[in-house]
């Protein structure tokens with residue numbers, strides 16, 4: 001299949017064209033030059049072919065010719081920020097074909113909405129048309145693109161640099177990088193391509209592992225996880241629930257926890273009773289216990305999920321924030337697991353510092369979790385009625401111990417579910433687990 005070709009045009013020539021009257025360090029030409037390069041990188045990572053109109057920020061080129069340079073491309077995008085006399089005006093507007101050629105309003109509308117959400121503009125994004133007196137496109141770039149038959153041509157105004165908030169926002173290189181990823185995602189979705197680059201694992205999205213796989217894989221590496229307030233099975237379930245609440249992959253977070261806690265062996269700065277499963281606030285050089293503590297396992301899982309969401313996107317939290325370090329994160333700087341280590345992140349930001357290979361090692365654990373085989377039924381050899389009255393976490397516990405080879409006679413133990421256990425029996429089980437640890 002031929003690649004979708006996109007032509008990108010950075011709005012104006014030079015590094016100091018169209019200064020913001022309210023944020024004096026902002027120049028439209030410089031910001032849009034930077035944005036179009038980032039967008040090129042993001043689009044190419046998703047499998048698009050990208051050409052740009054001008055070779056350097058100072059290269060002069062007539063606007064009509066820039067549009068015409070998109071000949072043979074599927075899409076032409078000219079990138080701008082807008083200006084007007086009213087400071088409070090703050091919304092993105094995407095100019096599209098005046099006659100709705102090739103359904104141009106659809107892509108334009110998606111881009112406008114997404115840019116508005118990404119930039120957090122005061123008013124919602126919208127599309128617009130503008131004709132000249134001859135009834136053709138008003139903007140020369142769009143006239144040129146139309147003349148050479150480019151099916152989709154859009155002029156994208158990234159809100160108004162006459163608005164202080166918007167201009168300030170656009171001054172941040174990290175914001176522009178996030179904006180580029182968001183726009184690339186919209187285009188990928190529109191053209192039916194995957195919105196995640198090849199070789200990258202999105203932090204947001206639908207889980208692929210089950211709680212059982214997550215727990216069993218953990219127990220296969222450490223038969224006695226040091227979780228003072230819940231079972232490993234319960235905690236795995238909490239990760240899935242908390243992840244679903246925020247749109248974060250709970251299985252990704254779990255893989256991160258296994259790495260951070262050494263399969264819940266601990267032994268570093270964080271203590272097991274802190275319910276802190278990913279070293280939140282445990283900075284290099286801290287003494288033991290000098291890290292965030294959470295009142296219970298669910299809050300600990302929630303904080304980690306929220307912290308991941310802070311890195312993965314700019315969307316607001318669904319639940320009240322329990323992550324003490326949430327405000328310190330540069331929102332959206334690491335949408336992929338592979339970018340969680342600062343050394344591996346194009347923005348140089350990340351959960352782990354320097355963190356080279358940090359994300360990669362989490363992905364490896366995730367793959368092993370997904371490869372974890374689970375018994376067809378949690379406890380195939382048990383009498384169902386013997387256990388029917390007992391909570392799932394107890395029954396799952398027996399199944400997990402059986403699967404881990406700690407318990408050899410599940411029927412015997414199933415019949416004793418409501419009974420006390422002797423010291424001898426307890427030591428027998430613990431001794432087996434210690435032998436495997």
Ligand SMILES: [Zn+2]
Nearest residue numbers: 011028080081
């Ligand atoms: Zn402009």
